[in-house]
Amino acid sequence: xxxxxxxxxxxxxxxxxxxxxxxxxxxxxxxxxxxxxxxxxxxxxxxxxxxxxxxxxxxxxxxxxxxxxxxxxxxxxxxxxxxxxxxxxxxxxxxxxxxxxxxxxxxxxxxxxxxxxxxxxxx
Amino acid sequence: xxxxxxxxxxxxxxxxxxxxxxxxxxxxxxxxxxxxxxxxxxxxxxxxxxxxxxxxxxxxxxxxxxxxxxxxxxxxxxxxxxxxxxxxxxxxxxxxxxxxxxxxxxxxx
Numbered sequence: 665x666x667x668x669x670x671x672x673x674x675x676x677x678x679x680x681x682x683x684x685x686x687x688x689x690x691x692x693x694x695x696x697x698x699x700x701x702x703x704x705x706x707x708x709x710x711x712x713x714x715x716x717x718x719x720x721x722x723x724x725x726x727x728x729x730x731x732x733x734x735x736x737x738x739x740x741x742x743x744x745x746x747x748x749x750x751x752x753x754x755x756x757x758x759x760x761x762x763x764x765x766x767x768x769x770x771x772x773x774x775x776x777x778x779x780x781x782x783x784x785x786x787x
Numbered sequence: 788x789x790x791x792x793x794x795x796x797x798x799x800x801x802x803x804x805x806x807x808x809x810x811x812x813x814x815x816x817x818x819x820x821x822x823x824x825x826x827x828x829x830x831x832x833x834x835x836x837x838x839x840x841x842x843x844x845x846x847x848x849x850x851x852x853x854x855x856x857x858x859x860x861x862x863x864x865x866x867x868x869x870x871x872x873x874x875x876x877x878x879x880x881x882x883x884x885x886x887x888x889x890x891x892x893x894x895x896x
Contacts (some may be wrong), residue, residue, distance in 0.1 A: 668849075699885070708875060708887050709875055710887065711886070725884075764834070766819070769817070771820065772880075775843065
């Protein structure tokens with residue numbers, strides 16, 4: 665069955681960096697676009713970034729561009745998110761998610777999610 | 788930027804009742820691009836509906852989605868105890884590429 669397992673979260677001081685990882689199994693990883701999505705405590709979901717199957721197409725939410733870098737290693741079935749210059753407002757659960765799509769145009773969604781990894785930014 | 792506004796923020800109903808949740812987009816969007824998720828405390832979101840009205844694999848038929856343009860609806864025909872959760876809508880294709888509504892909490896009355 666499809667599994668996505670995030671790791672790499674934790675407590676970090678403001679200005680610090682983290683590299684989040686997502687290990688995928690149960691499907692052909694290099695056939696799917698992947699995204700990172702976060703959720704601050706008590707808040708809604710916020711899409712961060714997505715990466716195409718080969719890593720040649722990458723998009724970020726404009727508000728987060730510059731501090732976040734998405735990447736993938738298809739040989740290791742893994743997705744990554746490098747987060748730099750962390751701020752208190754980056755405190756959130758970070759999810760990786762697989763992008764699904766149907767045959768109709770603009771029909772894209774997230775069909776599988778990991779359980780998330782908590783990032784806490786605090787001194 | 789396309790903003791999704793969900794209403795109500797909190798919906799209090801009893802098991803067996805019908806739930807109607809709204810998601811309104813700030814501008815017209817393709818109905819193909821609208822999805823709904825369910826999230827329980829401490830869990831990841833689960834895809835319920837994609838393309839505005841197609842149920843995801845394994846989703847019971849008491850869940851249905853409808854709508855077009857700027858107004859979309861998630862309906863749960865007869866609430867089961869396990870349906871009490873937070874529901875979020877999601878849209879693809881604007882800027883940012885994906886946007887989510889702020890969520891509707893469905894609680895037991």
